[in-house]
Amino acid sequence: MKEPINHDAKSGPVECLGQSFPSEDARRAHFMQLLAEKLKDTDFRSQQGFPDGTDDAILAMSDPPYYTACPNPWLADFVRRYGTPYDPAAKYEREPLAIDVSVGKTDALYRAHSYHTKVPHLAIVPSILHYTQPGDVVLDGFAGSGMTGVAAQWCGCAPATYRFELELAWKRAGRAAPKWGARRVVLNDLSPAATFIAANYNLPFDVDAFVKAGKRLLTEVEHEIGWMYETLHTDGKTKGRIDFTVWSEVLNCASCAGEIVFTTAALDENTQRVDDILTCPHCGVQAKKEQMDLQFESFLDHASGTLEKRPKRVPALIKYRVEKTVYEKIPDTHDLQQLAKIAALPMPAALPTDRFPDCQMLRVGRMKTTRSTAIHFMYLPRAAHALSRLWEGARAHPDAKIRAILLFMVEQAIWGFSTLNRYSPSHFSQVNRALSGVYYVASQSSEGSPSYNLGGKLDRLVKAFHGYRTLTGNAIVNTGTAARLPLPDASVDYVFTDPPFGENIYYADLNFLVESWHGVKTDPAPEAIVDRIRQKGVPEYQHLMQACFAEYHRVLKPGRWMTVVFSNSRAAVWNAIQVALQQTGFVVAEVTALDKQQGSFQQVTSPNVVKQDLVISVYKPNGGLEQRLARSGATPESAWDFVQSHLEQLSVTKLKDDALVFIVERDPRRIFDRMIAWFVRHDAAVPLSSEEFLNGLRSRFPERDGMAFLPEQAVIYDKKRAQVSKAPQMDMFVSDERSAIDWLADFLKQRPSTYQELHPEFITQMGAGWKKHEAKPELTAMLENNFLKFDGNGEVPSQIHSYLSTNHKDLRGLAKSAPNLIAKALDRWYVPDPTKAIDLEKKRDKALLKEFAVYQGSTGRKLKEFRLEVLRAGFRAAWTAKDYKTIISVAQKIPDEALQEDEKLLLWYDQALTRSEASA
Ligand SMILES: C[S@@+](CC[C@H](N)C(=O)[O-])C[C@H]1O[C@@H](n2cnc3c(N)ncnc32)[C@H](O)[C@@H]1O
Numbered sequence: 001m002k003e004p005i006n007h008d009a010k011s012g013p014v015e016c017l018g019q020s021f022p023s024e025d026a027r028r029a030h031f032m033q034l035l036a037e038k039l040k041d042t043d044f045r046s047q048q049g050f051p052d053g054t055d056d057a058i059l060a061m062s063d064p065p066y067y068t069a070c071p072n073p074w075l076a077d078f079v080r081r082y083g084t085p086y087d088p089a090a091k092y093e094r095e096p097l098a099i100d101v102s103v104g105k106t107d108a109l110y111r112a113h114s115y116h117t118k119v120p121h122l123a124i125v126p127s128i129l130h131y132t133q134p135g136d137v138v139l140d141g142f143a144g145s146g147m148t149g150v151a152a153q154w155c156g157c158a159p160a161t162y163r164f165e166l167e168l169a170w171k172r173a174g175r176a177a178p179k180w181g182a183r184r185v186v187l188n189d190l191s192p193a194a195t196f197i198a199a200n201y202n203l204p205f206d207v208d209a210f211v212k213a214g215k216r217l218l219t220e221v222e223h224e225i226g227w228m229y230e231t232l233h234t235d236g237k238t239k240g241r242i243d244f245t246v247w248s249e250v251l252n253c254a255s256c257a258g259e260i261v262f263t264t265a266a267l268d269e270n271t272q273r274v275d276d277i278l279t280c281p282h283c284g285v286q287a288k289k290e291q292m293d294l295q296f297e298s299f300l301d302h303a304s305g306t307l308e309k310r311p312k313r314v315p316a317l318i319k320y321r322v323e324k325t326v327y328e329k330i331p332d333t334h335d336l337q338q339l340a341k342i343a344a345l346p347m348p349a350a351l352p353t354d355r356f357p358d359c360q361m362l363r364v365g366r367m368k369t370t371r372s373t374a375i376h377f378m379y380l381p382r383a384a385h386a387l388s389r390l391w392e393g394a395r396a397h398p399d400a401k402i403r404a405i406l407l408f409m410v411e412q413a414i415w416g417f418s419t420l421n422r423y424s425p426s427h428f429s430q431v432n433r434a435l436s437g438v439y440y441v442a443s444q445s446s447e448g449s450p451s452y453n454l455g456g457k458l459d460r461l462v463k464a465f466h467g468y469r470t471l472t473g474n475a476i477v478n479t480g481t482a483a484r485l486p487l488p489d490a491s492v493d494y495v496f497t498d499p500p501f502g503e504n505i506y507y508a509d510l511n512f513l514v515e516s517w518h519g520v521k522t523d524p525a526p527e528a529i530v531d532r533i534r535q536k537g538v539p540e541y542q543h544l545m546q547a548c549f550a551e552y553h554r555v556l557k558p559g560r561w562m563t564v565v566f567s568n569s570r571a572a573v574w575n576a577i578q579v580a581l582q583q584t585g586f587v588v589a590e591v592t593a594l595d596k597q598q599g600s601f602q603q604v605t606s607p608n609v610v611k612q613d614l615v616i617s618v619y620k621p622n623g624g625l626e627q628r629l630a631r632s633g634a635t636p637e638s639a640w641d642f643v644q645s646h647l648e649q650l651s652v653t654k655l656k657d658d659a660l661v662f663i664v665e666r667d668p669r670r671i672f673d674r675m676i677a678w679f680v681r682h683d684a685a686v687p688l689s690s691e692e693f694l695n696g697l698r699s700r701f702p703e704r705d706g707m708a709f710l711p712e713q714a715v716i717y718d719k720k721r722a723q724v725s726k727a728p729q730m731d732m733f734v735s736d737e738r739s740a741i742d743w744l745a746d747f748l749k750q751r752p753s754t755y756q757e758l759h760p761e762f763i764t765q766m767g768a769g770w771k772k773h774e775a776k777p778e779l780t781a782m783l784e785n786n787f788l789k790f791d792g793n794g795e796v797p798s799q800i801h802s803y804l805s806t807n808h809k810d811l812r813g814l815a816k817s818a819p820n821l822i823a824k825a826l827d828r829w830y831v832p833d834p835t836k837a838i839d840l841e842k843k844r845d846k847a848l849l850k851e852f853a854v855y856q857g858s859t860g861r862k863l864k865e866f867r868l869e870v871l872r873a874g875f876r877a878a879w880t881a882k883d884y885k886t887i888i889s890v891a892q893k894i895p896d897e898a899l900q901e902d903e904k905l906l907l908w909y910d911q912a913l914t915r916s917e918a919s920a
Contacts, residue, residue, distance in 0.1 A: 014472065017065060017077050024472075028400055031064035031074070038073055047071060049481030051192045053520030061192060061518055063400060065476070067199035069192045069520050072478040075486045082184050082473065083137040086490040086557045088623060094561060095651045096590035096617030097130045098601040099123055101498075101565050108464035113197050113412060115145035116437050116505050119498045119565055124151035125158070126166065127496055131561050134181025136493035139555065141482030141548060142528075143187035146198025148496045149475045150468070153202065156182025157469040173655075182471060186492070188478040188485060191522040193411075193511035195479040200408040202475035205401045207465050213402045214409060214458040217393045221450050225389055228342055228382050229449040231320050232334050233327065240320035240327065244430050244448040246423045247380060248316040251278070251292040258282030259295065263316035263423070263444045272425040274444075289443065294369065302346075303353035303376060310377060311370050313419075315339060316444065319430075343381040348388035350395075351376050352516035357524070359509040360533050366441040370419070375516045378418040378441075386450050387417045391517060407518075409461060413453045414514050419445050431456070437505050439513075481526035483547035487555045494561055495552050501568035501577075502541060503530035530573070538900050542576035542910070550584040559622035562586065566614040572900035577616070579906045582677040585626075586618040589649045590665055602656075603664045619649050634684035639693065640700060642678050643671060644710070647701065652713045653720045660720060662728040666707035668697050669742060673904070680911050685880040691841040695834040706730060706746075734765040736774045737869045741786050745831055748787060752800040752830035755783070773898040775865045783829050785844045788836065792826045799830040848873035855890055863893050868902055875908035887912035 014021050021027040038044055039055040050070055051058070058069045065074035104110055104122025128138055128151050140148035158166075158180065167177045187198045229242040248263035258280055265278040266289070277286050296309040315331040331339075352375040361367050372378055379387065390413065394406035412432070415421065420434040422442035427433065430446040431453055478486070482499075500507060508524040515521040528544035530536055536544070552562060566577060581588060591604040592615050604614060625645045629638050647666070654661040664670055672693050679686045688696065697703075702714040705727040709717055721727075734740050743765055747758070762779055770776065783789070790800055795816035804811045804824055814821045832840055848867075852874030855863060871890065878886040891899055891909045899905055 016473070017074060017081055025400070028063060032059060032062070035059060035062060035064045035068060035073070039070070044071070044073075047480070047484065049190055049479075049484060049523050049526050051479060051515075051520050051523055053192070053518070057519035060395075061196055061404075061520055063199065063203060063404065066203050066472070067195065067477040069195060069479050069518075071480040071484075071486060072476065073486070075186065075476060075478050076488055076491075078184075078476045079137055079186065079487055079491045082135075083491055083493070084135075088558070092559055093648075094131055096561070096619075096649070097127055097563070098590065098592035098594075098615055098617075099127050099563070100594050100601075101567075101613050101615065102594070108460060109150065109468050110147070112461055112464040113145055113201065113408060114432070114436075115194065115197055116507060116510060117498070117567070118145055119147055121147045121150035121154055124148055124496055125154055127563050128152055128155055128183055128494065129166070129178035129180075131494040131563075132183050133179050133493075134183060137184045137186060137491065139186045139188075139485075139487075139492045139495045139552070140497050141188045141485060141495070141552060142497050142499040143189045143198050143477075144194045144498065146187045146195075146201045146475075146477070149185040149187045149198060149202040149477075151496075152183040152185040153470050153474055154468065155180060156471070156474075157467075159467065182474055183493075184473075185475045186478070186485075186487065187475065188480060188482055190479070190481055190527055191507055191511045191515070192479050192518060192520040193514040193522070194507075195477050196404075196411075196518065197408065199477045200405055202470055202477065203401075204470045204472055205405045207462060209399070209402055210405050210465075211458070211462050213397055213399075213406055214461075217390065217397075217406060217410075218451055218454060218458065220393060221386065221389050225385055225450075228338070228385065230338070231318055231329070232332065233320075233322050234329065238322055240322045242449055243319045243321060243326065243452045244446045245315050245319075245331070246317035246444055246446050247313045247419075248444045250295040250312040250314060251289065252295055253280040253282060253285060254287050254292050255285040256280060256283035260292065261314055261316055262289065267316075267425060267444075274425070296371075301374075301376075303374070308377075309371055313380065313445075339382065342385065345381070345385065347376065348385050350388035350392045350517075351379065351384050352519070354512075354516045354521075356512060357509065358533060360506060360531060361439045361509055363533065367439045370441045372419070372439070372441050375513060378420065378513070380419065380447055383417040383447050387413060390450055390454070409454065409457060411514055411517070412457060413450075414517060416448065416453050418513070421445050421447070437510070439510070481523075481548070482528075483526055483544070483551050485551050485555055489554055490557045492555045492560070493557060494563075495556055496563045497552070498565040499545060499548065499577075500527070500529045501566060502538070502570060502573040503532075504568060505529075506531060538572045538576050538896075541573070542580050545577060546580040546583055549580050549586065553584045553586060553620055556620045558620055558626075561617060561619050564616040564618065566616055572897060574614075575900055575903045575906050578903050579910055581616070581618055582674075582907065583681050583910060585620065585681055587621060587646060587649070587674060587678065588616060588618050588665070589646075590617040590651065591615070592617075603661070621645055629682060629684075634679055634682070634687045636687045636692075636696065639675055639679075639687050640696065642675055643697065643701065643708075646671065646674060647708060647710045647713065652709070652716050655720075658724070659726060660705075660724050660728040662705070662730040663707055664730070666709065667730065668694050668703075668706075668708055671697065671708060676904070677907060680879070680907055683911070683915070686876065689838070689841055689845075691834070691838045695838065698834070732765075733769055734767075735769045736771045737777045737782070737867055738872075740765070740777060741782055744782060744787065748829055749799075749831050750803075752790075752803050752825075752828040754827045755780070755829070758783075758829065771868070771898075771901065773863075773865055773895060775867050777867070785847065786840060787829045788832045788840075789827060789829050790825050792822055796821050796825040797830055797833075799833075800825045800828050845873055849877055852877075852890075855893065856886065858893065862895055864895075866894060866898075868898075868905070871902075872904050872908075875905060875912075879908050879912065882915075884912035884916040888916065 014024055014027050016027045036059060061069035101119050101123045104120030107122055110120040138152045189195045231240045231242050233240045246263055248261050251260045251262055253260055260278060260280055266274045276288060278289060279286050295312045297312045298307055298309055301308045318329050318331055320327055355374045356362050390410045394410045397403040397406055415434040416432050419441050422433045423444040423446040424433050430448055508522040508527045511522055528541060528548060530538055530541045592601045593604055594601055628641055632638050650665050651663055654663055672690055676686050697708055701708045702711055704714055704717050732743050734743050790797055801816050811821050848870045851870045875887050887908055899909060
């Protein structure tokens with residue numbers, strides 16, 4: 001039985017995981033006690049992904065059972081209690097859905113707390129509505145700030161206008177209206193900084209009580225340290241309130257060694273621009289900042305007791321207000337005395353003094369040159385006092401929920417109060433001006449007062465949270481690795497996830513700053529990124545991701561969907577993701593990108609053209625398919641079983657500007673690739689050759705406009721097709737021998753041609769996108785190995801006959817043996833019929849394997865140029881013979897990037913490694 005949910009955060013009796021409590025506080029106290037006991041368990045603490053923090057610090061962040069800043073012992077209970085068990089008989093059918101991940105970036109709720117590479121909840125809502133029903137369990141294992149949770153709950157509180165517009169758009173697209181209502185959500189992230197944000201976004205709190213507490217906190221801080229932000233107005237007696245102070249680094253002139261205050265020399269007061277070239281006020285020499293030395297000063301670091309060096313920074317400008325009017329001044333003696341007085345105060349106790357770990361961002365760039373090696377070095381004295389005071393004030397709040405949301409507010413000033421906050425004269429506001437996604441210490445930083453930093457934020461938070469409603473029992477948050485989710489098998493209805501992509505963002509390192517304030521830090525070991533310092537290359541990244549996808553696969557119900565957002569333009573990372581997904585048993589049903597100009601979705605047709613922000617829709621095949629394969633083994637029938645079940649999952653029609661779009665995943669060649677991945681993943685030999693597959697597909701499944709369908713789907717397609725004038729066209733990109741052959745096949749199917757006709761057309765395809773290490777094939781060789789030429793003997797083949805009689809009036813209605821038809825057909829290349837194609841393929845395979853043997857025998861340096869087709873044929877043959885050694889040894893002869901950039905090779909290679917490790 002489902003228990004009633006508490007509709008707000010106010011006190012009163014509550015139910016939680018089947019137990020009744022007199023109040024939320026009692027519920028919290030009960031689970032806090034259990035969590036405290038659990039934290040004493042060394043096995044619990046030693047699991048991978050467990051954050052680094054004391055029991056007290058972990059408990060201080062947590063609100064069990066709904067949120068724990070460590071692996072959550074109640075995750076499984078939550079899902080068992082609120083989810084529905086997997087029922088193989090329940091009917092569930094969905095087509096893949098493309099979404100625009102940039103929608104909603106200006107929404108107040110989305111902006112309520114920043115996080116690296118957030119996906120807005122409004123971009124996720126349509127997916128959740130499409131794939132799930134109210135009450136279903138949605139999972140995001142790389143949840144970051146928890147926007148998937150916000151989206152899941154938003155489905156239950158979306159305003160009427162939003163619902164109306166979405167329903168209208170869906171109706172126009174021929175889709176039924178969604179079922180509104182909140183979904184349950186399980187959120188996980190490796191980083192406690194992330195899960196703390198996610199928990200605050202997703203667990204209910206009393207917004208009005210928060211407003212009061214927030215205002216009180218700012219007033220108290222103002223009362224206590226307001227004197228630090230006083231300055232004298234130009235009249236010499238009126239006191240002004242400082243909004244922010246601009247601090248500048250000091251340089252030494254390369255010519256006369258004189259001191260140059262960067263801001264004074266570089267900032268043009270009239271244009272508010274920062275000049276690239278600085279003029280020395282002493283000798284007049286002009287030079288770039290980079291050509292001058294940064295001036296350092298020594299200081300005693302009280303935390304470590306060592307003598308350290310830091311860049312000399314001086315206050316260069318003050319923006320302050322008297323009443324409501326804003327003024328600007330150069331700091332005067334009084335200001336300097338005031339700052340000196342603050343600098344002499346003891347370091348605040350709450351200020352963290354952790355040293356940054358050795359990480360990429362500290363080895364290069366401005367973090368290195370400014371010697372920013374510890375958290376407390378990132379704060380100037382006044383900012384350190386202000387932020388510490390705010391933090392302590394928030395922490396001291398007696399109500400646990402309000403305490404958490406106050407910290408959520410103050411947290412947002414952690415970057416803003418630091419030396420990362422760049423002074424940006426051309427911007428009106430200097431709040432949150434740090435460069436995102438990286439630690440970048442500015443040459444001139446702006447240091448704002450507490451009210452300047454947080455006054456507006458408080459108002460915006462209140463506005464954002466007022467229109468949104470979270471319910472107790474709707475969300476649960478876990479801190480740990482997605483590779484080890486404490487959830488039962490087949491318990492989740494849908495996964496939406498936005499994992500880290502390669503080496504763009506170092507989340508653990510970036511979150512270290514905020515996490516130091518909390519005293520609980522990410523365990524970086526299982527972080528799925530490419531990171532040279534931690535010896536994680538693309539293959540390591542792939543395996544980390546694979547472990548996480550395997551876990552997603554385990555907990556997702558069979559037949560259900562996962563949406564993966566991908567944003568990286570490196571083909572190697574893209575392939576790593578594709579292989580990782582397929583190795584764990586997911587099947588890719590659609591990959592789309594948003595055409596930013598047209599605002600429409602397009603499928604990704606070439607694995608080499610990886611655009612930003614792709615949406616990958618994958619499904620977990622239903623249990624029946626797996627069981628049947630296990631029973632029958634890899635037979636041709638099991639291949640057709642896979643195809644049958646795969647076709648069921650694909651979109652039937654897609655429209656763009658009222659025209660039908662070619663559905664790439666229905667291309668027989670793509671289905672063949674998916675089928676290979678399926679068998680390789682199940683450690684089975686692929687039961688059909690490419691031509692056998694294509695031939696069999698044609699005879700078993702109706703083909704329309706070059707796409708394969710199930711019979712009932714073909715009926716739907718035909719209906720739509722009758723309403724449009726043109727057949728959909730497939731975009732083809734030629735990047736290697738395989739795609740060149742595919743291009744030729746498509747071309748010759750439509751237009752059997754002579755070499756002279758074909759050559760100029762073909763040349764235009766062999767452009768810039770050609771893969772680096774792939775040998776360029778000769779057109780003649782490709783034609784001879786894959787196609788047939790009519791030599792004038794016998795009847796004109798029907799492929800040429802039908803082309804000529806359709807396109808040449810004078811050749812219409814002629815017999816296949818008519819001399820003028822034969823003359824016109826002479827020397828034309830055409831696509832062989834299925835039996836001939838199988839023969840040709842066998843011949844071709846033989847030749848490829850012969851060449852593979854040459855690669856195998858080559859000694860010495862790595863192969864620089866080779867044919868991917870040879871490698872693919874060789875890997876496949878070796879795989880079938882379970883000769884993993886050959887795959888591995890040949891893979892080692894080719895450059896890493898060539899292997900990583902070819903999804904097919906990578907698939908064989910990766911499995912060969914796994915198999916040979918398993919048998920070692
Ligand atoms: C692209 S971000 C997700 C951002 C999120 N979509 C949002 O809107 O805030 C990827 C997240 O994956 C997390 N992460 C990295 N490795 C992980 C792992 N092994 N398990 C769980 N989370 C991980 C990072 O801490 C980061 O927060």
